[in-house]
Amino acid sequence: MKTYLKKNYMNLLDLWRCYGAKAQNGLWFSTSWPHRVWHESLDTQQTLLSLRQNELNSKQQLVLISAPESGLEGLQADVSLTFMHLLIPQEHQAIAEGTDLELLDSHDEAGIGAFKQMCSDGFGYPMEVAPLQRAAQEDGVKLGFLRVHGERVATVLLYRQGKTIGVFQVAVPSAFRGKGYATEVMLHCIKWAQQQGAEVMTLQASEMGLNLYRRLGFEETGSITFWRK
Secondary structure (H helix, E strand, C coil), X not given: CHHHHHHHHHHHHHHHXXXXXXXXXXXXXXXXXXXXXXXXXXXXXXXXXXXXXXXXXXXXXXXXXXXXXXXXXXXXXXXXXXXEEEECCCCCCCCCCCEEEEECCCCCHHHHHHHHHHHHHXXXXXXXHHHHHHHHXXXXXXXXEEEECCEEEEEEEEEEECCEEEEEEEECCHHXXXXXXXXXXXXXXXXXXXXXXXXXXXXXXXXXXXXXXXXXXXXXXXXXXXXXX
């Protein structure tokens, strides 16, 4: 389990670096969205020690996979996500007729802009296009849409590292919810992972997505919490 947990968070941290994060005084700082701050080890004590040499602003979130029982002075837990992984199955699952996974070209500015907008709509918070444009230029990063009869209805970002594929930004705008599109986009991602020869798929699930991923066979390996002022 610890091996899969490490694969998961290493993939996540590397994606944040693809977005443009920079190192400063022992910590990594997102330069814009998604506003993360973390220590390379994710060790709580190392993180808090390095935090003494830095200052968080109101947008930034400190990243920890464990925290002191007494909490963190001056900070409050904002969001917690569950680390999950799936060993890629060999058998193929049925894909709904008329659906496909559209993966964008790294230089498709209009497509990346549309991805940002749909993702923002789906999650209900504003994102920024520049980090997505930077990430799209990196080897292994793919931004994409689930299409139903040619219409874009959901987003997903895939980040491949060796035999591991991280799944991020699975978002379905309210106009398309209740039709099974989140499940469908994941089935397409699993099919793509099979075609790529991947062995494991990782993600970080919100409370809303837990049951979906469990139904698909994902297992839980831990959690991550974002703290802010």
